[in-house]
Amino acid sequence: MPPARAGVPMPNFTATQELFRADGLTLNSNSDTVTANITNQVNGATGGLIDVSSVSNGLLIVRVANAPTGTSPGLAVFFDTCDAFGNWVLTSNATAISGAVLGFAGTVAGNISTGYGLTYTGRIRWTVTGTGSPTFTGVSFSLFGR
Template sequence: MAIYPYGRKVWSLDGASLSGAGSTSSVVLDIHDVTDLWLAAFVANAPTGTTPTLTLQVDLLDQDGNVFPAALALTALTAAGHQSGSCGLYTSNLVLPMQCQVTWTLGGTTPAFTGVTLSLFGR
């Protein structure tokens, strides 16, 4: 049984401005006490640039720090709006390791997203 049956915030990036093509990852996050994760992305404002995209994923790390990318990947955001998804023991029969990281990627030419909130919850 999960220690946090109602969930807790594991990590968030609140009201951020993201710009420039490329990928960025959060710090390594401790998830030893959760069995499921819910990843959410909210973009408050219309992005600028040519064909801007924002993709978001949860990467899992093994005990040696090796990264297993995109255990959970959200559909790319290309406009203001939101996406979310979940993974874990009860949602996708995936046993979670002790650590993960959130990775976001901006694509397009000079992409810029403002009013971005990224959140990872666990239970």
């Protein structure tokens, strides 16, 4: 850390902070975003919106605890931020946060900003693909920002 200068306060940095956590989720094609009935276990808030105003980038970790159902199931998870007019803009990798679609139980992680600056509000969004009504159960999201 640089030495203090007279009359200039030292900045207060938080290296990493947890912004969102939810687990035990079921993801399918009936919905595509974290919604109002899901509680953010970090702060108890509901509504699906995540305050990202204090960070410029971050890491989203997705864990699928159980083998998915359906034929050729695929799960792509994304992170969006909202502009001043209420339009959602993709800020994560365009394929999926990890750059690959998840088709099995396991863990993936990816950067939520890919070089873009984040706005005040973010959301986790997904796409489920495959046939036979694919479902991913036991899904958890952990979002960390810095």
